[in-house]
Amino acid sequence: MKDEKNPDRISDAAEPAGPPLRVLIVDNDQALAYTMEESLTKVGHPCTVATSGQEGARKIETDNFDIIVTDLMMNDVDGMEILNRARQALPDAQVIMVTGHATISRAVEAMQHGAFNFLEKPITPNKLRAVVEKAVESVRLKQQNTELQGRLDEKFGFEGIIYASDKMKQVIDRLKRIAPTDASVLITGESGTGKEVIAQALHQNSPRKGKRIVALNCAAVAENLVESELFGHVKGAYTDAVADRQGAFEYANGGTLFLDEIGDMPLPTQIKLLRVLEDGLITRVGDNKTTKVNVRMVSATNRSLEDAIKAGTFRNDLYFRLKVVTIHLPPLRERREDIVPLTDHFRRQFARRHHKTIKSVSPAATKRLYAYDWPGNVRQLRNAIDAMVVLDQDGILDVDDLPPELMDESFTPAATANIAGGGPLELVGKTMDDIERWAIEQTLTLTSGNREEAARILDIGARTLYRKLEKYQSGDDGGKQELATEE
CATH class of the missing domain: 3.40.50.2300 (Response regulator)
Structure with missing residues (x-):
């Protein structure tokens, strides 16, 4: 649906009601x-x-x-x-x-x-x-x-993971090869990069998708309870154990167990976890009987496990047992091409959740979102768009809706100095044609290939932009590489 004031801007239409059965x-x-x-x-x-x-x-x-x-x-x-x-x-x-x-x-x-x-x-x-x-x-x-099933596929299927960058494309290609197997997977990356979403996608696209995926954050459980959470306990095993209880391994039997922040697991528990991974047998706390389990192990960490091994806080043998296959999620600042599509996805998601009509994000706000470093990664961006949708009053997310850290007048988009193709400092001494082409490339990246939006931001006519793109693609720019854009 077109925005009446801005015909080139795409907006959400009301979701149609389901048709009657015919x-x-x-x-x-x-x-x-x-x-x-x-x-x-x-x-x-x-x-x-x-x-x-x-x-x-x-x-x-x-x-x-x-x-x-x-x-x-x-x-x-x-x-x-x-x-x-x-x-x-x-x-x-x-x-x-x-x-x-x-x-x-x-x-x-x-x-x-x-x-x-x-x-x-x-x-x-x-x-x-x-x-x-x-x-x-x-x-x-x-x-x-x-x-x-469609919602599950949209939320956890590879097709539903929002990305536009080459780095994330490489991640998804790797996931597609790994998912059908039973190999243990170690997901690395900073906090907020989406490690649990990747774990869910692995499970949802595996032969185990009909069974449970159970997630346990090792850093969020008291050290003396981690073992009980993993393996369960029997009544009387300790003071508060008033009844028998299944642990995560038994509950996930036949499915997938996702251990987040695995680097925070206590050393004694690491030893028992290694034994379970080797023989598939668990023993509840306070019990002598063993139980056979069959789970796929997916773990994640935002720490360097190699450094933890050197410091003596993580077992070397467990590390190699967990990292049969490793997936690294790059931080959002290293895949800025994903910021615009993620922003649009979150805009739609939270507009539905809060029952608001949010037509679009303004070019000025988009530029600030794109240039910010996002130390909290995708989680921080998601929370920022959630807050913007809640605060918005005019149906367009603009600079006045931005979170405080992006509204600060001292904020300068220094990050743009290092995005695809180099930054302004690298253009010193270049010809005006080179500078102009760089500006067009970066603006098209900013708008996810939307040429009309890019022309508006650059303050040039759409026909002028199309003419320049044809010039670049025909090789009239001195033999430079063809400019890749999306329709």
């Missing part, structure tokens, strides 16, 4: 077909009628229906053929067969081939509505499951 009635007995239509329409089911099998098959091929009520015995195209056509063209639809007493056996056969149910003639309105209502419930449940 019913197709196929029967060459016209009187019965229209009687069924009237009966279902009265209780709110929009219906379409086809008075021959051939017409019904054509409608299935060219339109969308959620429920199909079809006569089993028809001269040209019978109900079994309607069922077959529906399974191919509308696999999520439910098919109800209408049959006479003599053909009940064929109706049962149709159910074995995927029909939802059958109705025996004569058909009463109540009987018809009851069967259709059950089909409606089945379709809605299927839709809810599909929507839920």
